[in-house]
Amino acid sequence: MASIIKANQLQDFGGNSILTSDGAGVVTPNATGIQNTPAFIAYRSGSVQSLSDSTETTVVFDATDKNVGSCYDTSNGRFTPNVEGTYFLQFGFNPTRSAGNAFKNYRVRIYKNGSDKQLHYEYEKTGGTYLNRAGFMGSTTAVANGSTDYFTVAVYVDVSSGTLEIAATRHDTFFCGYKIIGA
Numbered sequence: 001m002a003s004i005i006k007a008n009q010l011q012d013f014g015g016n017s018i019l020t021s022d023g024a025g026v027v028t029p030n031a032t033g034i035q036n037t038p039a040f041i042a043y044r045s046g047s048v049q050s051l052s053d054s055t056e057t058t059v060v061f062d063a064t065d066k067n068v069g070s071c072y073d074t075s076n077g078r079f080t081p082n083v084e085g086t087y088f089l090q091f092g093f094n095p096t097r098s099a100g101n102a103f104k105n106y107r108v109r110i111y112k113n114g115s116d117k118q119l120h121y122e123y124e125k126t127g128g129t130y131l132n133r134a135g136f137m138g139s140t141t142a143v144a145n146g147s148t149d150y151f152t153v154a155v156y157v158d159v160s161s162g163t164l165e166i167a168a169t170r171h172d173t174f175f176c177g178y179k180i181i182g183a
Helices: none
Strands: 009-011 015-021 027-028 040-043 049-051 056-059 063-068 085-093 095-097 102-112 115-125 137-144 152-162 164-166 174-179
Touching: 049 056, 085 102, 095 152, 102 137, 115 152, 152 164
Parallel strands: none
Antiparallel strands: 009 015, 015 027, 040 063, 040 174, 049 164, 056 152, 085 137, 085 174, 095 164, 102 115, 102 152
16 A cells, blocks of 8 residues: 655754745755755857967856856856865867868866866867867866865867867857765
C-alpha cells in the first residue's frame, strides 16, 4: 500500500525552510546547500576583442544572460563565487579572422586567482596553420573558498599573419559556471 504526504513546506529541526512548493508542482530549494548558485552565463557582446600575437590575453566577457548572485564581473572577466564549494566551469572560444591571416598555435586556460600554478584547465592546439574558424569548448571543476577565489579565461595565440579577434557571438564565445550541489 502506498502513502501520500502532502506539504507545501519542508523544514529542518531548527524551523528553517528547506523546500517549498507553490501547490502547482513547482518546488523551490531554499537551503544554500541544495542550490546550484551562484551561477552565470557570460559572453562577448557586439564588440570583438583583439588578441595580440604571442601574448596571453584575459578574455573579458562583457555581457551576461544569467548572473545569479551577481558574482560575474563584466568589467574584468572575473567570476568570484561568494559561496564556498565546488564549481563546474565551462568556456567556448571561437576566433575570428579577416581575409589573408592565419594563426599557428593557440591555448585557452581557466585560471584560479590569475596564477599559472593554480591552472584548472588547458586546451592547446599547436602546429599547422589554421585559416578557418577553429572553435572549441572546454570544462573543468574547481574548488572555491567563497570569498577571495576568482576564475578567469585567458587565450594565447601565435598569429602567423594578420590579426586575430575573439568572435562576439553569445553561442560561440562564452564562459559559464555554477555551484555543484553537495560538493
